[in-house]
Amino acid sequence: MTETSSRLLALLSLLQARRDWPGTELAERLGVSGRTIRRDIERLRGLGYPVESLTGPAGCYRLRAGTAMPPLLLDDDEAIAIAVGLRTAARTSVSGIEETAVRALVKLEQVLPAHLSRRVAALGAATIASPVAGPTVEPRHLTVIAAACRDSECLRFAYRSRDGAQTQRLVEPHSLVNLGRRWYLVAWDRQREDWRTFRLDRLERPAGAGTRFSPRQLPGRDAAAYMAQRMAEAPNRFEARLTLHAAAETIARRVPSHLGTIRPIDEQRCEYRTGDDDLGWLALRIVMLGVDFTVHGPPELAEHLRALSARLQRGAG
Amino acid sequence: MTETSSRLLALLSLLQARRDWPGTELAERLGVSGRTIRRDIERLRGLGYPVESLTGPAGCYRLRAGTAMPPLLLDDDEAIAIAVGLRTAARTSVSGIEETAVRALVKLEQVLPAHLSRRVAALGAATIASPVAGPTVEPRHLTVIAAACRDSECLRFAYRSRDGAQTQRLVEPHSLVNLGRRWYLVAWDRQREDWRTFRLDRLERPAGAGTRFSPRQLPGRDAAAYMAQRMAEAPNRFEARLTLHAAAETIARRVPSHLGTIRPIDEQRCEYRTGDDDLGWLALRIVMLGVDFTVHGPPELAEHLRALSARLQRGAG
DNA sequence: ATCATTTAGGTCAGGATCTGTCCTCAACTT
DNA sequence: AAGTTGAGGACAGATCCTGACCTAAATGAT
Numbered sequence: 001m002t003e004t005s006s007r008l009l010a011l012l013s014l015l016q017a018r019r020d021w022p023g024t025e026l027a028e029r030l031g032v033s034g035r036t037i038r039r040d041i042e043r044l045r046g047l048g049y050p051v052e053s054l055t056g057p058a059g060c061y062r063l064r065a066g067t068a069m070p071p072l073l074l075d076d077d078e079a080i081a082i083a084v085g086l087r088t089a090a091r092t093s094v095s096g097i098e099e100t101a102v103r104a105l106v107k108l109e110q111v112l113p114a115h116l117s118r119r120v121a122a123l124g125a126a127t128i129a130s131p132v133a134g135p136t137v138e139p140r141h142l143t144v145i146a147a148a149c150r151d152s153e154c155l156r157f158a159y160r161s162r163d164g165a166q167t168q169r170l171v172e173p174h175s176l177v178n179l180g181r182r183w184y185l186v187a188w189d190r191q192r193e194d195w196r197t198f199r200l201d202r203l204e205r206p207a208g209a210g211t212r213f214s215p216r217q218l219p220g221r222d223a224a225a226y227m228a229q230r231m232a233e234a235p236n237r238f239e240a241r242l243t244l245h246a247a248a249e250t251i252a253r254r255v256p257s258h259l260g261t262i263r264p265i266d267e268q269r270c271e272y273r274t275g276d277d278d279l280g281w282l283a284l285r286i287v288m289l290g291v292d293f294t295v296h297g298p299p300e301l302a303e304h305l306r307a308l309s310a311r312l313q314r315g316a317g
Numbered sequence: 318m319t320e321t322s323s324r325l326l327a328l329l330s331l332l333q334a335r336r337d338w339p340g341t342e343l344a345e346r347l348g349v350s351g352r353t354i355r356r357d358i359e360r361l362r363g364l365g366y367p368v369e370s371l372t373g374p375a376g377c378y379r380l381r382a383g384t385a386m387p388p389l390l391l392d393d394d395e396a397i398a399i400a401v402g403l404r405t406a407a408r409t410s411v412s413g414i415e416e417t418a419v420r421a422l423v424k425l426e427q428v429l430p431a432h433l434s435r436r437v438a439a440l441g442a443a444t445i446a447s448p449v450a451g452p453t454v455e456p457r458h459l460t461v462i463a464a465a466c467r468d469s470e471c472l473r474f475a476y477r478s479r480d481g482a483q484t485q486r487l488v489e490p491h492s493l494v495n496l497g498r499r500w501y502l503v504a505w506d507r508q509r510e511d512w513r514t515f516r517l518d519r520l521e522r523p524a525g526a527g528t529r530f531s532p533r534q535l536p537g538r539d540a541a542a543y544m545a546q547r548m549a550e551a552p553n554r555f556e557a558r559l560t561l562h563a564a565a566e567t568i569a570r571r572v573p574s575h576l577g578t579i580r581p582i583d584e585q586r587c588e589y590r591t592g593d594d595d596l597g598w599l600a601l602r603i604v605m606l607g608v609d610f611t612v613h614g615p616p617e618l619a620e621h622l623r624a625l626s627a628r629l630q631r632g633a634g
Numbered sequence: 635a636t637c638a639t640t641t642a643g644g645t646c647a648g649g650a651t652c653t654g655t656c657c658t659c660a661a662c663t664t
Numbered sequence: 665a666a667g668t669t670g671a672g673g674a675c676a677g678a679t680c681c682t683g684a685c686c687t688a689a690a691t692g693a694t
Contacts, residue, residue, distance in 0.1 A: 002360045004652070004680095005322040009364075009388060016424050019468045023670065033654055038671065043319045047326075049428075056662030058529075059669040063428060069396050070428050071326060071388035078421035079386050081414050085402030085421075097398045097440065104395035104402075107333050111366075111380060111387050123414065151336045212375075242632070280607065286632075287604060287625070290597065293632040305633035308604070312626035315559070315603070315610040316619040321651095321681070340641065350683055355642070373691025376640040 007032070011040050013073035015051065015063035022060045076116055083108055083120045087139045090178075098178035102146045109143050137183050137200045142176070144206050145185055149173045154209035155187070160202045171196070172213045175223035179231060186223045188216055195219065197230050236275030240282055240301050244272050245292040254289060279304045324349070328357050330390035332368065332380035339377045393433055400425055400437045404456045407495075415495035422456075423463045454500050454517045459493070461523050462502055466490045471526035472504070477519045488513070489530045492540035496548060503540045505533055512536065514547050553592030557599055557618050561589050562609040571606060596621045 007030055014021060014029065027034045041051050041061060050066040053059065063070075074082065086108065089101040109117070148155040155173045160166055171187035174195075178184075183200040195218065220226035240260075244251055248264035251272065260274025272293075276282040283304050286293060295302045324347055331338060331346065344351045358368050358378060367383040370376065380387075391399065403425065406418040426434070465472045472490045477483055488504035491512075495501075500517035512535065537543035557577075561568055565581035568589065577591025589610075593599040600621050603610060612619045 002363050005325050005360070006364050008322050012388070016428065019427065019464070034670090035655080035672090036653060039652085041670095042672090043322070046319050047323050053670060054662080055660075055668090055670050057668045058663075059661085061670090065426075065428050065430055065434070067430050067432075069391050069393065069430060069433070071329070071390050072425065072428075073388050074386050074421065074424075076386065077414075077417045078424065081406060081417040081421045082399055082403065084414055085404075085406035085418055086399065087402075088405050089398060089402035097394075097401055100394045100398040101402055104391065104398045107391075107395065108389065109382075110336065111333065111382050111389075113382055113384050113386060115384075116386070117382070147336070284605065287629070288601065292628055295633050302633040305629045309626045309629035309633065311609055312604070312622045312629070316612050316622035316626065351641095352643090352684080353682060356681085358641095359643090370641060371691085372639090372641045372689070374639045375692070376690085378641090 008040060008043060009071075009073065011037075011044065012049070012063075012070060015061065016070075016073055017075075019062055020060040021062070026061070076113075079108070079112060079116055080119055080123070083112065083116075084123055087120075090139070090142060091137070098183075099176060102142055102176060103150070105139075106143050106146045106150060110147070141200055141203065141206050142183065144208070145173060145200070146176050148206075148208050149175055151208075152212055152215055154190070154211045154213055155206060156209045157198075157206040158204040159198055160204070169198075170209060171198075172216065174215070174218055176200075177223050177227040179224075179227055184227055186218065186227060195226075197227060237277045238279060238282055238298055238301060239275040240273065240286075240298065241296040242272045242286065243294045243296065244270050244289065245294075246270065246289075251289065251291070283308055325357060325360060326388070326390065328354075328361065329366070329380075329387060332378065333387075333390055334392075336379055337377040338379070343378070393430075396425070396429060396433055397436055397440070400429065400433075401440055404437075407456070407459060408454070415500075416493060419459055419463045419493060420467070423460050423467060426460050427464070458517055458520065458523050459500065461525070462490060462517070463493050465523075465525050466492055468525075469529055469532055471507070471528045471530055472523060473526045474515075474523040475521040476515055477521070486515075487526060488515075489533065491532070491535055493517075494540050494544040496541075496544055501544055503535065503544060512543075514544060554594045555596060555599055555615055555618060556592040557590065557603075557615065558613040559589045559603065560611045560613065561587050561606065562611075563587065563606075568606065568608070600625055 010030060011026065014026065023034055023037050027037045030037070030040075032040075041053070044051050048066060048068055049070045050064045052062040052064050054062070083105065086101045086105040090098050090105060112120070145155065147153075152172075154170060156168070156170050158166055159169050170190045171185075172190065173185060173187045175186045176183060177186060185198040185200060185203070187196060187198065188194070189196045218226055220229065243265065245268060247268060248262050248270035251270055252262050260272060263271045263273075265271055274282070274285065276285075279300060282301060286305070287308075295305065327347060328343065331343060340351055340354050344354045347354070347357075349357075358370070361368050365383060365385055366387045367381045369379040369381050371379070400422065403418045403422040407415050407422060429437070462472065464470075469489075471487060473485070473487050475483055476486050487507045488502075489507065490502060490504045492503045493500060494503060502515040502517060502520070504513060504515065505511070506513045535543055537546065560582065562585060564584060565579050565587035568587055569579050577589060580588045580590075582588055591599070591602065593602075596617060599618060603622070604625075612622065
């Protein structure tokens with residue numbers, strides 16, 4: 001019955017490509033009689049996909065939103081758009097869905113035909129990298145590691161520790177965690193026989209080792225909690241304290257909660273605390289607020305802003 | 318045969334959720350015999366989905382990337398991640414796939430269950446809007462209009478022209494075009510009986526009018542070309558000319574081609590020309606380059622940068 | 635090297651399902 | 665009021681599906 005099944009898929013595909021479909025046109029396209037189309041529609045409804053129908057002249061079938069997600073039938077361009085969209089969603093670190101985006105990306109890339117994969121890679125190469133954004137994570141690394149987590153497959157990679165030393169690692173990956181602007185891997189290090197966290201931007205040539213492992217119990221509630229605890233021990237290099245000359249609500253609407261805290265001082269001012277490892281990024285965040293401000297620390301930030309101010313002054317003549 | 322079809326879909330879903338599946342486990346999950354699983358795998362292969370298999374102990378089935386895109390079977394969270402990803406991809410205006418992203422978004426939203434739709438909307442509301450970004454387009458407007466284009470349905474909306482006058486429009490939508498940082502609708506205006514272009518950020522309460530129309534032939538090669546021609550007649554409000562104190566190649570890698578042109582002057586300098594309607598955005602683009610520069614015009618830009626410089630100077634103390 | 639495990643696939647019989655044809659109804663637009 | 669479109673029952677013939685049973689081939693562990 002591969003005939004009937006594939007026809008049902010083709011029917012779903014058509015119903016997703018356009019909204020309104022008269023029965024006769026569907027019958028023609030699929031090469032079956034109108035009666036069979038009606039039966040197929042009935043089958044789809046039986047499977048839980050709500051197909052509306054209008055009677056009379058200009059009557060048609062129409063796939064509506066139901067209670068469950070139907071299989072998505074994408075053409076090449078749409079698949080590419082989704083891959084690119086998920087990559088940016090995974091990278092932007094403001095939406096709060098980074099981990100899910102990576103999971104979806106792994107699922108998509110597993111079945112993405114090679115020629116589309118190449119096109120996505122080409123588009124990725126054309127994407128600009130902001131010079132103040134600091135080190136970035138390659139999307140490929142992200143999906144390789146996420147796939148290893150999902151499939152309980154050992155992972156091998158080279159790691160550059162904070163002091164610059166290169167080591168080769170073999171780990172049992174547990175989870176990918178997105179915190180602040182960075183990605184971390186929580187994994188059991190097989191050589192050191194202990195849990196470790198790795199920053200993805202310090203990691204090179206990750207590849208599945210080919211061997212499976214049985215998942216271990218991570219100490220702590222979950223990977224995000226574990227990671228947050230580790231992070232609390234090693235805070236950001238720069239912790240900024242400023243006064244903003246604008247109402248707290250105005251600012252709160254522009255700053256995602258994990259990128260710092262806002263406290264009102266009075267009607268026209270508020271206190272803003274935020275941290276980062278990168279001065280350039282920190283400064284840009286402040287500039288983008290678009291309001292007057294006063295820096296209370298750290299001195300490096302004030303220095304950086306003065307340098308930026310001087311550059312603008314010189315540039316503007 | 319709804320039984321067999323839905324089992325095939327369930328099988329595809331399982332194969333997408335994890336990489337390796339032993340046959341016995343699949344048989345258990347789907348409640349059929351192992352022989353039927355083998356036959357189902359055979360069917361999937363017959364439909365063009367390449368299912369690998371490993372024999373021996375630890376043997377398993379594995380869905381590989383083929384030559385065509387299989388139907389994507391998503392869970393709730395993944396569907397949300399894709400919706401959010403496509404929204405950002407449609408909004409960012411650097412990837413060059415904005416139109417396709419909107420098309421995919423329309424397809425997705427047409428079948429996205431209501432409770433997921435609400436969650437996407439909630440996430441969208443939490444997204445921050447940069448104050449220098451200028452007027453933004455609501456994702457809802459984008460999808461409503463794109464759907465009307467796709468389905469050849471008349472569209473009604475309120476339009477605020479450049480001088481602030483409000484008018485009610487009834488149009489036959491032709492295409493959505495993304496140019497620069499903006500979205501435009503190319504449509505046949507039924508009242509004026511001529512082609513018009515509309516900026517989406519000036520448009521309110523778009524809604525399908527319920528009536529269908531038969532598509533007209535647009536003058537010009539395609540909508541993008543038509544739009545580009547119209548745009549050439551009405552350039553940006555501010556056209557910036559600067560010298561950057563950095564090698565042309567360095568800059569070229571950071572600037573998407575439609576956001577201005579780079580011409581080398583010598584080894585260490587290049588000329589950068591770029592335009593925008595919004596001084597804040599223009600200035601931010603320059604700041605983000607992270608290199609020294611000299612502004613040659615327009616005077617408003619220099620003025621704006623001096624003001625920004627002063628703000629930073631004050632803020633840094 | 636041997637053994638156990640896993641996929642591959644042929645065959646068979648009974649039952650279920652699918653398809654097209656023909657027909658009658660109901661709903662809706664013009 | 666008429667014409668168009670979807671809904672769906674009935675029927676017959678062909679097709680397909682499933683589980684059971686069996687043998688072959690590949691592969692990792694002991």
